[in-house]
Amino acid sequence: GPKVLQIPSHQIIDMGQMVTLNCDPVSNHLYFYWYKQILGQQMEFLVNFYNGKVMEKSKLFKDQFSVERPDGSYFTLKIQPTALEDSAVYFCASSRLGARSSAETLYFGSGTRLTVL
Amino acid sequence: GDSVTQTEGQVALSEEDFLTIHCNYSASGYPALFWYVQYPGEGPQFLFRASRDKEKGSSRGFEATYDKGTTSFHLRKASVQESDSAVYYCALGYGSSGNKLIFGIGTLLSVKP
Numbered sequence: 001g002p003k004v005l006q007i008p009s010h011q012i013i014d015m016g017q018m019v020t021l022n023c024d025p026v027s028n029h030l031y032f033y034w035y036k037q038i039l040g041q042q043m044e045f046l047v048n049f050y051n052g053k054v055m056e057k058s059k060l061f062k063d064q065f066s067v068e069r070p071d072g073s074y075f076t077l078k079i080q081p082t083a084l085e086d087s088a089v090y091f092c093a094s095s096r097l098g099a100r101s102s103a104e105t106l107y108f109g110s111g112t113r114l115t116v117l
Numbered sequence: 118g119d120s121v122t123q124t125e126g127q128v129a130l131s132e133e134d135f136l137t138i139h140c141n142y143s144a145s146g147y148p149a150l151f152w153y154v155q156y157p158g159e160g161p162q163f164l165f166r167a168s169r170d171k172e173k174g175s176s177r178g179f180e181a182t183y184d185k186g187t188t189s190f191h192l193r194k195a196s197v198q199e200s201d202s203a204v205y206y207c208a209l210g211y212g213s214s215g216n217k218l219i220f221g222i223g224t225l226l227s228v229k230p
Contacts, residue, residue, distance in 0.1 A: 001162070001163070004160070006160075033217070041222070042206075042220050042221065042222040042223060043161065043206065043220040043223075044220075045217055045218070045219065048217055056217060091160050091161070093160075104210075105151070105163050105166060106163070106210075106218055107163065108153075108160030108161045108162070109160050110158065110159050110160045111159075111160050
C-alpha cells in the first residue's frame with residue numbers, strides 16, 4: 001500500500017533543545033497529520049494541515065509546536081523548546097482530499113521515537 | 118466529545134480460535150468507522166472501514182459491521198493465526214473536519230501456535 005516515510009526513527013535530545021521531525025507523505029496526498037503516542041497509551045491527534053495551513057489542532061499541540069511543508073518538501077513537526085513530557089512516538093500520516101460525506105483513509109509512517117532527557 | 122471505547126485491553130488466543138474485539142463509539146454525527154492494525158516498530162496500518170449503518174467492512178479474514186443502533190463496530194475473525202498477533206485499533210472519523218481520526222486505546226492480540 002501507500003508508504004509514508006519518517007526520518008529519523010529515533011531522536012534523543014536534551015530538554016530545552018529544538019527538534020524537527022520529518023515526514024515524507026504519500027505523493028498524491030494533500031492532507032497531513034501528526035499524532036502522538038506515549039508508551040502504552042492511545043494514539044492522540046495533534047494537528048492536521050492542508051494547503052499550507054493548520055486546519056485543526058488539539059490541546060496537546062502546545063505553543064512550542066509548529067508544522068510546515070515548505071515547497072512540497074518534507075512535512076515537519078518542530079518542537080522548540082522541548083520538555084520532558086514531549087517524550088513519545090510521533091506518527092505522521094497523510095490522506096487524499098476527503099469527500100464531505102465520509103472520512104478518507106489515513107496512511108501512517110512508522111513513527112519517530114523522541115526521547116527528551 | 119466524540120470517543121471510541123475498546124473494552125479488551127489484551128486478548129490471548131490459540132491458533133484457529135475465534136476472535137472478537139469489542140468497539141463502541143460515541144459521536145454527535147455520522148462518522149466513518151475504521152479498524153487499524155499496528156505491528157511492533159511500525160505505524161498503524163489501515164485494515165478496513167465502513168461508512169454507513171449496516172455496512173460490513175472486511176480484509177484478510179477480519180470483518181466488522183457498522184451498527185448505528187448499538188453504536189458498535191466489533192472486530193471478528195473466524196480462525197486466527199500466530200501472524201495476527203498485533204495491536205488493533207478501532208477509530209472514527211469525519212470528512213468535514215479534515216479527516217481527523219479518533220482512536221480507541223487499542224487491543225493487544227497475542228496468538229499462541
